[in-house]
Amino acid sequence: xxxxxEIAQILLPPHAMAKGGNDVIYAWLxxxxxxxxxxxxxVNGTIGALLDDDGELILNPIVGQVLNELTDVDKGAYxxxxxLPEFRETAQKLAIGPKLQQLRNLGxxxxxxxxxxxxxxxxxxxxxxxxSSDSILVRSTxxxxxKTIAEECGLNLVDWPLVSESSNDNSVVDRTILSDxxxxxxxxxxxxxxxxxxxxxxxxxxxxxxxxxxxVLTCFVDAAKQNPEAGFTLLLDTAYALYANExxxxxxxxxxxxxxxxxxxLLCWAFSASKSHTIYGLRCGxxxxxxxxxxxxxxxxxxxxxxxxxxxxxxxxxxxxxVSTIHNSGELEPSWDAIxxxxxxxxxxxxxxxxxxxxxxxxxxxxxxxxAHISDPNPVELCEAIAERGVYVVPLSKGVRIGxxxxxxNKAARAGEAIADAWRSLGRSED
Numbered sequence: 001x002x003x004x005x006e007i008a009q010i011l012l013p014p015h016a017m018a019k020g021g022n023d024v025i026y027a028w029l030x031x032x033x034x035x036x037x038x039x040x041x042x043v044n045g046t047i048g049a050l051l052d053d054d055g056e057l058i059l060n061p062i063v064g065q066v067l068n069e070l071t072d073v074d075k076g077a078y079x080x081x082x083x084l085p086e087f088r089e090t091a092q093k094l095a096i097g098p099k100l101q102q103l104r105n106l107g108x109x110x111x112x113x114x115x116x117x118x119x120x121x122x123x124x125x126x127x128x129x130x131x132s133s134d135s136i137l138v139r140s141t142x143x144x145x146x147k148t149i150a151e152e153c154g155l156n157l158v159d160w161p162l163v164s165e166s167s168n169d170n171s172v173v174d175r176t177i178l179s180d181x182x183x184x185x186x187x188x189x190x191x192x193x194x195x196x197x198x199x200x201x202x203x204x205x206x207x208x209x210x211x212x213x214x215x216v217l218t219c220f221v222d223a224a225k226q227n228p229e230a231g232f233t234l235l236l237d238t239a240y241a242l243y244a245n246e247x248x249x250x251x252x253x254x255x256x257x258x259x260x261x262x263x264x265x266l267l268c269w270a271f272s273a274s275k276s277h278t279i280y281g282l283r284c285g286x287x288x289x290x291x292x293x294x295x296x297x298x299x300x301x302x303x304x305x306x307x308x309x310x311x312x313x314x315x316x317x318x319x320x321x322x323v324s325t326i327h328n329s330g331e332l333e334p335s336w337d338a339i340x341x342x343x344x345x346x347x348x349x350x351x352x353x354x355x356x357x358x359x360x361x362x363x364x365x366x367x368x369x370x371x372a373h374i375s376d377p378n379p380v381e382l383c384e385a386i387a388e389r390g391v392y393v394v395p396l397s398k399g400v401r402i403g404x405x406x407x408x409x410n411k412a413a414r415a416g417e418a419i420a421d422a423w424r425s426l427g428r429s430e431d
Contacts, residue, residue, distance in 0.1 A: 029047050034182065042391070043415050066326055070325070076315060088110075138196075190262045209249075232265045240369035243343070356413070
């Protein structure tokens with residue numbers, strides 16, 4: 001009988017043979033858990049979920065209450081393929097914010113299609129807004145599954161700098177390189193799809209300010225006007241936005257540009273309820289769209305539904321019903337929001353303690369959300385040194401990710417001290 005590798009080559013085509021499912025985040029979480037089970041005094045900075053100071057998963061109690069009180073139909077029935085109508089409207093309100101109606105009144109039509117989490121929304125865009133072998137435009141530091149989604153759709157990634165190396169102004173946006181990347185992609189493929197994880201970027205926690213948002217949008221608006229024969233989509237991955245200081249800052253920025261919005265520019269939001277509603281595993285999200293043409297956004301819906309039907313069949317109904325129930329209740333929504341606000345303040349406190357203790361190290365800009373990140377050419381070596389000090393974090397391709405969301409508040413400073421000590425012990429240079 002043939003060996004395993006020979007059998008695999010017989011049964012599997014080359015593109016499947018190249019795939020692998022190991023996840024570095026879960027591998028380092030397992031190492032933390034093993035150390036804890038041995039009775040070691042260790043700190044968990046690995047996982048991307050909100051944990052309390054005892055290391056237990058946090059579930060917003062309003063969310064738990066509403067899930068328990070849903071009807072049997074909402075617990076077990078199929079959702080309409082585009083999503084529950086009330087959820088589709090609620091997703092737009094949560095993604096775009098309190099100025100949704102103003103955005104509509106000023107001339108942008110909006111629509112949404114439910115998806116299994118924000119990841120599903122990203123997949124819908126990748127599958128439908130580019131052709132095979134095209135490239136998605138991303139920033140140079142990004143959430144690892146971006147590459148996985150792109151590969152599953154037969155696409156590539158092209159990046160532009162997370163932080164500008166120019167010292168000419170106070171902006172992190174390198175407009176020259178961003179415009180050059182857009183120009184090159186227009187020339188080579190005729191359509192642009194850009195994924196921009198902002199605010200509260202994963203894995204750094206960086207958020208663009210009003211000036212920087214305007215600079216980014218200017219690059220896309222100008223390119224669309226200069227290339228009316230090309231199609232442009234800017235998708236905002238806002239998975240962590242409701243833990244940001246400006247959760248809907250992009251809406252304010254878009255409103256400034258709306259009077260002269262080019263018809264070949266589509267704006268999207270990848271909305272996720274995973275973090276905001278602490279329901280990571282229930283897979284609830286939506287692709288939210290804004291464009292001047294009602295006919296166009298209506299045309300998008302059956303196209304996206306077709307992709308969903310052929311990929312995951314339909315998005316789960318139960319979390320859609322829960323989100324809609326909370327945000328259409330004058331009593332439940334304020335209670336949910338008060339708890340979410342408290343969790344956001346907890347993240348602010350943990351981040352401050354972490355960064356203060358690690359002062360002097362070259363952390364990437366970190367303002368909001370679940371994570372902080374320190375760039376490093378050998379992240380595995382650095383993580384091993386940090387682990388020797390009882391703190392477990394995650395080596396990514398360009399540095400080390402620290403899960404602010406999982407650090408106990410009373411151990412956040414210890415984590416920063418361990419990272420600083422490990423950094424210096426390895427002879428790394430400081431700022």
